Amino acid sequence: xxxxxxxxxxxxxxxxxxxxxxxxxxxxxxxxxxxxxxxxxxxxxxxxxxxxxxxxxxxxxxxxxxxxxxxxxxxxxxxxxxxxxxxxxxxxxxxxxxxxxxxxxxxxxxxxxxxxxxxxxxxxxxxxxxxxxxxxxxxxxxxxxxxxxxxxxxxxxxxxxxxxxxxxxxxxxxxxxxxxxxxxxxxxxxxxxxxxxxxxxxxxxxxxxxxxxxxxxxxxxxxxxxxxxxxxxxxxxxxxxxxxxxxxxxxxxxxxxxxxxxxxxxxxxxxxxxxxxxxxxxxxxxxxxxxxxxxxxxxxxxxxxxxxxxxxxxxxxxxxxxxxxxxxxxxxxxxxxxxxxxxxxxxxxxxxxxxxxxxxxxxxxxxxxxxxxxxxxxxxxxxxxxxxxxxxxxxx
Amino acid sequence: xxxxxxxxxxxxxxxxxxxxxxxxxxxxxxxxxxxxxxxxxxxxxxxxxxxxxxxxxxxxxxxxxxxxxxxxxxxxxxxxxxxxxxxxxxxxxxxxxxxxxxxxxxxxxxxxxxxxxxxxxxxxxxxxxxxxxxxxxxxxxxxxxxxxxxxxxxxxxxxxxxxxxxxxxxxxxxxxxxxxxxxxxxxxxxxxxxxxxxxxxxxxxxxxxxxxxxxxxxxxxxxxxxxxxxxxxxxxxxxxxxxxxxxxxxxxx
Ligand SMILES: Nc1ncnc2c1ncn2[C@@H]1O[C@H](COP(=O)(O)OP(=O)(O)OP(=O)(O)O)[C@@H](O)[C@H]1O
Ligand SMILES: [Mg+2]
Numbered sequence: 001x002x003x004x005x006x007x008x009x010x011x012x013x014x015x016x017x018x019x020x021x022x023x024x025x026x027x028x029x030x031x032x033x034x035x036x037x038x039x040x041x042x043x044x045x046x047x048x049x050x051x052x053x054x055x056x057x058x059x060x061x062x063x064x065x066x067x068x069x070x071x072x073x074x075x076x077x078x079x080x081x082x083x084x085x086x087x088x089x090x091x092x093x094x095x096x097x098x099x100x101x102x103x104x105x106x107x108x109x110x111x112x113x114x115x116x117x118x119x120x121x122x123x124x125x126x127x128x129x130x131x132x133x134x135x136x137x138x139x140x141x142x143x144x145x146x147x148x149x150x151x152x153x154x155x156x157x158x159x160x161x162x163x164x165x166x167x168x169x170x171x172x173x174x175x176x177x178x179x180x181x182x183x184x185x186x187x188x189x190x191x192x193x194x195x196x197x198x199x200x201x202x203x204x205x206x207x208x209x210x211x212x213x214x215x216x217x218x219x220x221x222x223x224x225x226x227x228x229x230x231x232x233x234x235x236x237x238x239x240x241x242x243x244x245x246x247x248x249x250x251x252x253x254x255x256x257x258x259x260x261x262x263x264x265x266x267x268x269x270x271x272x273x274x275x276x277x278x279x280x281x282x283x284x285x286x287x288x289x290x291x292x293x294x295x296x297x298x299x300x301x302x303x304x305x306x307x308x309x310x311x312x313x314x315x316x317x318x319x320x321x322x323x324x325x326x327x328x329x330x331x332x333x334x335x336x337x338x339x340x341x342x343x344x345x346x347x348x349x350x351x352x353x354x355x356x357x358x359x360x361x362x363x364x365x366x367x368x369x370x371x372x373x374x375x376x377x378x379x380x381x382x383x384x385x386x387x388x389x390x391x392x393x394x395x396x
Numbered sequence: 397x398x399x400x401x402x403x404x405x406x407x408x409x410x411x412x413x414x415x416x417x418x419x420x421x422x423x424x425x426x427x428x429x430x431x432x433x434x435x436x437x438x439x440x441x442x443x444x445x446x447x448x449x450x451x452x453x454x455x456x457x458x459x460x461x462x463x464x465x466x467x468x469x470x471x472x473x474x475x476x477x478x479x480x481x482x483x484x485x486x487x488x489x490x491x492x493x494x495x496x497x498x499x500x501x502x503x504x505x506x507x508x509x510x511x512x513x514x515x516x517x518x519x520x521x522x523x524x525x526x527x528x529x530x531x532x533x534x535x536x537x538x539x540x541x542x543x544x545x546x547x548x549x550x551x552x553x554x555x556x557x558x559x560x561x562x563x564x565x566x567x568x569x570x571x572x573x574x575x576x577x578x579x580x581x582x583x584x585x586x587x588x589x590x591x592x593x594x595x596x597x598x599x600x601x602x603x604x605x606x607x608x609x610x611x612x613x614x615x616x617x618x619x620x621x622x623x624x625x626x627x628x629x630x631x632x633x634x635x636x637x638x639x640x641x642x643x644x645x646x647x648x649x
Binding site for chain 1: 455456457476480483484486487488490492494495496497498507508511512553556557559560
């Protein structure tokens with residue numbers, strides 16, 4: 001008989017295969033898969049060939065650099081552009097500090113942003129513009145080194161982020177005639193403002209509505225349900241139109257500009273969907289979790305804050321981020337009431353007789369910009385999921 | 397709100413004619429009983445007889461609709477303040493453990509002390525680590541519940557309840573969801589707790605545990621206490637037919 005120590009440590013079998021074997025197993029494993037593979041390759045070849053030929057020989061890309069400023073900021077008053085740089089610098093400082101304090105994903109984001117600024121600084125813009133971009137890198141880098149490791153500063157930075165929203169709005173707008181009227185806000189700037197405000201406000205609104213919808217008090221439940229169902233029953237375009245027309249009627253005297261109206265409309269719309277997404281997460285929390293929290297003496301607020309929401313939100317990160325992405329793209333609908341966002345700029349460039357017939361180039365460029373932002377959100381969400389171990393600690 | 401001065405010999409739990417309905421289904425049909433400080437009671441009875449419902453009314457996870465429950469001099473009513481006071485004095489251990497899966501074992505235990513008892517993080521962690529020591533799994537402190545065995549999870553759950561320094565511990569079938577080889581490690585912890593003088597109400601089918609540890613065995617059937625006696629009397633000399641039937645069925649297994 002073998003002694004127990006004779007049992008050998010066995011390595012797990014090595015199942016990795018060479019590329020050749022992979023191709024054989026996955027693309028040519030049966031005659032119909034082989035056929036499909038061939039057809040797909042032929043199709044891809046022609047599509048790619050056509051696309052690349054167009055991109056490098058036929059497309060007239062000069063329309064993009066010629067209108068770059070228009071794409072970026074629309075008809076924002078040109079001699080007030082320093083306001084936008086100021087905002088970028090404020091954000092840069094916050095991002096740099098956060099990257100130093102939290103590291104991880106924020107750090108990588110700061111790095112990517114600095115990289116983008118560096119590329120811009122190397123492009124043949126005016127010298128002043130390139131200087132501004134270099135400065136933007138500095139506003140990220142310096143605070144990063146200041147903030148690194150000082151975890152005690154975290155709550156101040158969070159407060160700083162919260163405070164930055166009104167500050168940024170004021171900086172962008174300025175005061176009275178000397179500032180920049182919101183009707184001149186445009187391009188990517190407008191798209192980003194609408195999207196960020198929509199996301200940042202509709203998220204807590206959605207959580208709040210979802211909690212209300214689960215309330216034990218019928219009145220609260222009813223109000224919340226009515227709100228959610230009403231908003232979800234109406235197309236976003238309708239809500240944008242109604243927001244544009246109704247807000248001035250409901251609040252006469254208050255001069256609420258169109259950008260603000262659109263912020264309200266988008267937020268209210270998105271909040272209802274957010275609420276339903278969050279509710280999905282709330283419902284997945286087993287009753288026993290809440291009972292266990294109550295049994296150790298946590299009241300409703302603390303149970304919600306420490307037990308229910310962390311688990312509920314964690315499990316719906318993918319759907320919530322999907323909602324953010326949808327919201328980002330939906331901001332393009334504001335052009336129907338005359339605001340000129342990124343897509344609006346694209347349309348106006350095409351309509352310009354100087355650039356007749358360049359729809360493909362302009363729309364492709366706009367699409368790439370949308371894609372970069374939406375894909376970043378998607379990537380961020382996957383990273384957060386991985387970091388939080390969604391699914392790993394979920395099932396008991 | 398009745399807040400009585402607590403005389404030394406007053407029972408720590410007093411139930412007077414407690415009734416409970418789920419819609420129009422009468423689950424508890426007038427439970428009148430009391431428990432002394434340091435008493436260890438085992439509650440048994442057939443499935444659906446209202447055992448869980450009864451102990452859950454004691455920390456207001458279920459609301460009773462008639463009768464009075466007084467815990468350590470505080471009457472259970474709609475008064476949220478009283479409910480929270482009582483929940484801090486009454487620890488509960490569930491059949492399904494109900495640990496918080498997004499928190500480490502240590503954080504599961506420190507949550508209550510930090511958020512309810514307002515201890516600092518380091519004070520709470522000190523308590524939590526010594527409790528984990530006591531239930532013999534100090535080495536699992538920084539793992540997540542999903543990473544440890546059922547028996548270990550249930551011991552974390554016991555530590556979590558103890559961290560609130562409760563005067564009373566309620567156990568609702570703490571070993572029923574466990575594989576047989578893990579039952580004894582949990583019962584060992586409960587035995588140790590019983591010897592430390594904790595007031596304990598335990599719903600369980602572990603008759604060996606009842607015989608060894610309990611001061612009193614209560615037999616529930618269809619929402620009433622059919623019989624209560626010392627373990628010796630209960631097992632060897634049951635008075636009621638239903639009790640006899642139950643004991644003979646249980647001991648067969
Ligand atoms: N939330 C509820 N709503 C409606 N009926 C319920 C609810 N909880 C329990 N019941 C019913 O009340 C009765 C008593 O339930 P309880 O859980 O107290 O029984 P038990 O004695 O603990 O049984 P078991 O040994 O199966 O745990 C059962 O018939 C059960 O179906
Ligand atoms: Mg039960």
